[in-house]
Each structure stands twice: as structure tokens, then as C-alpha cells.
Amino acid sequence: MTLSFLIPAIILLIGAAAANVLRNLVHCVLALTLTFAGFALLYLGLGAEFLGLVQLLVYVGAIAILIVFTVLLTGGGVQGERHVLSPRWFQGFVLSVLVFLLLGYGITKSSFTTHAATSVDSYPVSLIGDRLMTNYSLPLEILGVLLTAATIGGVVLAIREPRQQTKESE
Numbered sequence: 001m002t003l004s005f006l007i008p009a010i011i012l013l014i015g016a017a018a019a020n021v022l023r024n025l026v027h028c029v030l031a032l033t034l035t036f037a038g039f040a041l042l043y044l045g046l047g048a049e050f051l052g053l054v055q056l057l058v059y060v061g062a063i064a065i066l067i068v069f070t071v072l073l074t075g076g077g078v079q080g081e082r083h084v085l086s087p088r089w090f091q092g093f094v095l096s097v098l099v100f101l102l103l104g105y106g107i108t109k110s111s112f113t114t115h116a117a118t119s120v121d122s123y124p125v126s127l128i129g130d131r132l133m134t135n136y137s138l139p140l141e142i143l144g145v146l147l148t149a150a151t152i153g154g155v156v157l158a159i160r161e162p163r164q165q166t167k168e169s170e
Helices: 003-021 025-045 049-074 089-108 125-134 137-158 162-169
Strands: none
Touching: 003 025, 003 089, 025 049, 049 125, 049 137, 125 137
């Protein structure tokens, strides 16, 4: 193992473990963001620049921030108890280790690990960006409008007017 793999793998594992065992929802989302960043570093270390940059921009820069705003707007981050870890964290840890061992066993016994790797055509990031901005610009814009509408809808649903709450309680 090289250091360029080991450091992102440790970041990824720490972020994933923290997202599973922390009780505060905002802290879990921030740990999930750390996990997304670990994946981006792994992609960049493997030479997949486009995947690494998309992971960084879309998941770390957009999706994770959208989840944080949604949690904060809906009041999901409010917590009454003071415990940092979930009461059943040990059961979750044991289950995750068992799943990890089962997946590792399945991967090592798989026929895919015995085949030699085939060469794959390399596409530079500039070519992918050129195609996105020329051939696929309309679907890209439609996706942007759809995500904006979903964000506005989430904010509208999260906002509660004081008059409506008093009328409902009467």
C-alpha cells in the first residue's frame, strides 16, 4: 500500500465510522461530507481526475451542503439528550465488521480477482468538459433547474408561519 492510498482510506473510514456512531444529525452529515472527500481523494490518487473533481464538486460542494441546510431548516439538528454516541453503537460496530469480513471473503474468492486487467481508453477532463458543454448542455441545464426547484420547495416546506401554527392549535 502506498501513502497516497492509505491517507484517503483512513479519512474515508474515520468519516464513515463517525457518520454511523454520532447521535447529532448535523455532526453525522459533516462526517458524511468527510467520507465524500475521502472518496474524491481516492479517485484522484487512482488517476481518475474527472471522477475525483465531480465527487468533490457535486457531493462535497453541493449534496452535503444541501443536506446540512435541510437538516438545519427543518430542525432535525435539535437534540435533547447529551450523549455523543448512540446507545447501540457496539452492535452496529460488530455488524459492520461482520459485513466487511463477508464482503472481503466474497471479493477474494471471486473470479474477477483472477483475471488480468484490460487497458481502458483514457479520456482527458477537457474532452469530457467539452462534451458536457456542447452535446449535453441542455440536460445539464435542466438538471440545474430541477435541483434549484427542489431546494426552493424544501425551503418553502420548512418555513412555518406563526399564524398558521396558532390557528392549528386552536
